[in-house]
Amino acid sequence: MRVDDTLPGPGMADAAIRTTCPYCGVGCGVLATPDGKGGALIAGDPAHPANRGRLCSKGSALGETLGLGSRVLHPLMRNEAGGYDRVSWDIALDAVADGLKAIIAREGPEAVAFYLSGQLLTEDYYVANKLMKGFIGSPHVDTNSRLCMSSTVAGHKRVFGSDTVPGNYEDLDCADLIVLVGSNTAWCHPVLFRRIQQNRNERGARVVVIDPRVTATAEDCDLVLPLKPGSDSVLFAGLLVHLTEAGLIDQTYLERHTSGFDATLENARAIAPDLASIALRTGLNANDIAAFYALWAGTPAVVTAWSQGVNQSAQGTDKVAAILHCHLATGRIGRPGGGPFSLTGQPNAMGGREVGGLANMLAAHMGYTPVEIDRVRRFWNAPNMARSEGLKAVQMLDAVAEKRIRALWVMATNPAVSLPDADKVSAALNGLDLFIVSENVLSNDTLAAKPHIILPAAAWGEKDGTVTNSERRISRQRGFLPLPGEVKPDWWIICEVARRLGFGAAFGFRNGSEIYAEHAALSAFENEGSRDFDIGAHAGLSKHAYDRLKPVQWPVPIGQPQGTERLFADGGFFTPDRRAKLSTLAIPELAAARSDAFPLLLNTGRVRDHWHTMTRTGLSPRLSAHIGEPCIFVHPADAARFGLAEGGFARIANAHGAVILKVSLDPGAQPGSLFAPIHWSGETASHARIGAAVQPACDPYSGQPELKATPSSIAPVAYASQGFVLSRGTFALPAGSWWAKLAVEGGEGRLFATDATLDDLMAAVRDAFGTADLIEMIDRDSGVYRCAVTQGGRLTAALFVGPAGRAPLWDTVKLAFADPQSVPENRLALLAGRRLDGAADPGPTVCACFGVGLNAIRAAFTGGGTVTPEDIGRQLKAGTNCGSCLPEIRRIGASARETVAA
Structure with a gap:
């Protein structure tokens, strides 16, 4: 395989392009080989020092997330009826610029704000900050990295x-x-x-x-x-x-x-x-x-x-x-x-910090002292330099709610899900005079707040620029797919708006390399070792050299192009006296926040195979196989105390909102604490948008919200029945049902619970699919209903439902749904829950990288001769890629040994 560090071009269809993973702050190198059909073969880059060829389950599945089915491909403007009309770029960009001009003229520059993302490239971030803080004159630029680092x-x-x-x-x-x-x-x-x-x-x-x-x-x-x-x-x-x-x-x-x-x-x-x-x-x-x-x-x-x-x-x-x-x-x-x-959370959280993506920073790690303000002003030749720190993320959305900010431009993030007190955030977004979103998906919770203008931005695989990982290593993220439809890079969109605002001379960049060169030059401007961030050696990079830039750790000052591995062994801190300043701490009593009404602390975070609000990982069937439903993880003692059962449902509530989640007993949870994943949204689940139940309290210094300890209550919720539905298109469950949507091969899957009757469910199926190709199994006495719809010899839909607590497993039906060779005569076996090929059921997925199930691993442990996780890896490959499933494999092995010993 030929590997090329440049962008795809003529004669390079067989080349693997070196790029960088768009997920966490590890910043893994990726080899992407375009397949000529809009997809790519993905592998880890053995030459990248961050990962040395390894990828986690999410990175390994990147090729499954490149389709255009969920993409926004053209500029859209909201019409009077509340729908959207496709418009030209000129119309959309003129509307953005004219709207900003009008609000600035009426309310002043601080009535406008940008909310950015660690998913942006450094070049995108740079021009956004330059436009707002140097030319519009508002300091209100913040980023979802405020929630992260x-x-x-x-x-x-x-x-x-x-x-x-x-x-x-x-x-x-x-x-x-x-x-x-x-x-x-x-x-x-x-x-x-x-x-x-x-x-x-x-x-x-x-x-x-x-x-x-x-x-x-x-x-x-x-x-x-x-x-x-x-x-x-x-x-x-x-x-x-x-x-x-x-x-x-x-x-x-x-x-x-x-x-x-x-x-x-x-x-x-x-x-x-x-x-x-x-x-x-x-x-x-x-x-x-x-x-x-x-x-x-x-x-x-x-x-x-x-x-x-x-x-x-x-x-x-x-x-x-x-x-x-x-x-x-x-x-x-x-x-x-x-x-x-x-350990940074996002792929370019550090790059955003470098260019001033946080409201309390200016570019190149400079702050808001008079000297630094003047330095940046002179370098940019900025006419309207911001003079004080801006509003941080939670404060910014408070200002939106209070009408102090009247225009907001959101880029590459989903604040209606990720910010705390998310219901308040959604309501605030609905009240903006001008709401602009740069996005690459057609639908998410933030878009549900009805922005006035939606701008189609490039996605991973199309974007070209740089990112900085947790160890200060700058890497190139290279495009290997053409821009689809009318999609444009974020930096281009921002520069076009800047030109329409009258600042074209300062934003005449022709490509990302020119932006990066200016960014590097600013980092070295009047620096002479006084600031940590200095990549002056890159200020003179040609486009050719930029395209071939190898991963390097900053500082990269002039004369030191190889970068810097470590700092501070011999002091040299970046304070006025070059000394680190140890300081006193204030430690509040967090436990005092609990009460009789809210006796538990709600902690939130990630699960193994998903990322943020699942607009990317939610497209991959294998990433939904390990944890497919939004759960609340509860210590068994708390479950007994509050009457909760494994696999049942619970309502978690507090002063800010409420969610309903599937109960998962977790001995690792601390009694008195709950843990819920952050990933599910209004798009992917009915009652699981966890940000709605998170308090907006913030650290007084950083402005970072407290997402780990919201006082809450928990109580059981009962549904009459549980099941799943698979369909090639969207299927509407009866009103009031609890559901979670996840990707499956060939269409969409939903796990659900409902109080609807069997007659209600049967009516919904027949209304959606008719009866000509429908086969049903109905057992009213047991409360069981199963159906399958086939067209042209292919399974196109299936719905299985049974009494609560006896929800049918869906792994065998998923396999049939994904198999284009399934034929009508297999429908009865399918409704009985048997695999159509007679093979053993692999069970729930444990290793997402290689699709290895629980039953296969358990059988290997009990089959004789297999005694260690390493043996499992040699036999089944499970745990041999990223290793994130190894703790679970060890638990399975321990359980299997206990069973054999008994």
């Missing part, structure tokens, strides 16, 4: 003076201790978790997991600390005290490179005076705390890595600072195998 940004800036990740992924390979805080790495960053496990298995590295939930990550480690929600800062303040009392402080490093240690230590002693106090406040066993402190203290090569469990918190900035203090106090920073490490 902004507490880390604030913590880094507070302590380091800059938003700098000191280390890199190689530190995970050579560390002797890796501490994972608030990070289900096995599911959310599986390629990195595989590297961690390889280090553990080959070098003997120790792994500690600190998380209120005992997740898949915690199932393969040396020590688990399931602390109380919100108590991370107490644990790390206690660690700082322990390190000091054990004589392990690096006094030379502190004296040369930091300030504020004495006050910080005094504050830490007030927060965590002794082991008994720490145990009480964290809920941990004192012996386990002591073991953790001894392990951290006695292991010089230690990496402390964290993710959303730290960031998505009303105390997120303090949590980050508490971790940084321990590394600075011991000089364990910037050295191989040692340092604090933020």
Whole structure:
């Protein structure tokens, strides 16, 4: 296979294009080979240093998400009837520009705002920030990264003076201790978790997991600390005290490179005076705390890595600072195998931070001091430079609700699902004078709020630019598919609007390489080592060199084109005195938020095989196979307390909203806490938009909302029957039904529960499909109804329903639905629930990468000779790609051994 770093062109149909995965912040390299039919063969890039050829289940399935069936392909404008008319680009862009002009003239520039996304490329982000903050004159540009990593940004800036990740992924390979805080790495960053496990298995590295939930990550480690929600800062303040009392402080490093240690230590002693106090406040066993402190203290090569469990918190900035203090106090920073490490959530969250995508930042990691404002103004020759920080995401939507912001342009994100207090967000969006959305899908919850203008933006596979991953590594995301319909890149759309606003001279970019070059030049402008972000070596890149740009870690200053692996081993922080500033922490009592009405804390996060609001992963049948329904994960003790049953339903409610989710008993959940996935929306489920039940409380420094601990109640919900429906098109279930939609081969599937009668369901089927090609099985006494519709020898629809608690399995019917060779004479066997080919049922999917089911793995464990997950991998391939299913495979093996022993 030929690999080419350039864009597809004549004679390159057989070439694999090097690009970058659009999912998490790992930033994996991808080899994409276009198939000439609008799709591509996807493989990991063995030459990319982030993943070395590995991909997780989501990355491996990227080829299944490239179809155009759900795409918006032309500019659309809302008409008076509330529908949409297709219009030309000129009409749409003129309407955007004229609408912005009118609102700015009437209300001033701060009445307009942009809400951006870590799904944008750096070049898109750059021109959006330049237009709004430098030329329109509004500071109100924020991003969904506010929900992801902004507490880390604030913590880094507070302590380091800059938003700098000191280390890199190689530190995970050579560390002797890796501490994972608030990070289900096995599911959310599986390629990195595989590297961690390889280090553990080959070098003997120790792994500690600190998380209120005992997740898949915690199932393969040396020590688990399931602390109380919100108590991370107490644990790390206690660690700082322990390190000091054990004589392990690096006094030379502190004296040369930091300030504020004495006050910080005094504050830490007030927060965590002794082991008994720490145990009480964290809920941990004192012996386990002591073991953790001894392990951290006695292991010089230690990496402390964290993710959303730290960031998505009303105390997120303090949590980050508490971790940084321990590394600075011991000089364990910037050295191989040692340092604090933020695991970013989105593919270009860091790139957005570089260009000022957060409301409290200007471009090139500059802030809103008078000197920095003037520097950016002069570089851009900007006529209307914003002079103060803008509104952060939650504040921004509050301002929309209060009519202080009258125009909002949303790009590449779905705030009606992802923001907290999501019902309020949807209502606010409906009230805008001008609501613009740049999007690549025809339908999502934000589009349901009826924007005035929808602009068709390029999707992954078509976009061309750069992204920056968690280790500061800039990589090229290259287009390998042509732009379909009238789709355009985001940067082009923004520049065209800028031209219509009268700023064409500053936005005359012909391609992404010219934007990147300007971005690089600004990073070096009047820098001379005073700012961390400097990629001045790229300011003179030609388009040819840009197209062939290899992954590189910033800083990349002039004269250092190879980049920088690590920072701060010898100090050199980006504060006025070049010293890191240790600071005091405030630790509120989170538990006080519970009440008799809302006795539980609702935690939200990701599941293994889905991403954000599923507008991409929801198109892949195999990614829906592992967890197909929106669930609430509940400790068995809480389930018994509140009358919940495995597989039943529960209503989770609080002061902000309510959802109804399937109950999943989870011994790893902490009693008193609930966990719900973030992925389902109004588009993909009837009652599962979890953002509607999340509080809008925010960290006072970062503005990041608390998505991990909303006081809530839970109560059982009963439905008369449960089932599933498969159809080539959309099928409308009776009103009031609970349902979850998921992709299946050949069409659409819905798992549902309902109080509708069998007659109601039969009537809905016959109205939708007629009776000519319908075969039914009806058992009124048992409450069972099954039907199949065939046309031309192919199964086109099926509906199975039975009493609640006895929902029929649908794996065999899915297989028949996906098989174009299924024939009418097999319908009776199908209605009986038997596989048409006589093969054994593989059971629910465990390994999404290779489609290996539970029954196949269980049989391999009990069949003799197979005793380890590695044996399973050799026999079935399960767990040999990203490894995110390995914890589950180990559980299956343990259960199988217990069964045999019994």
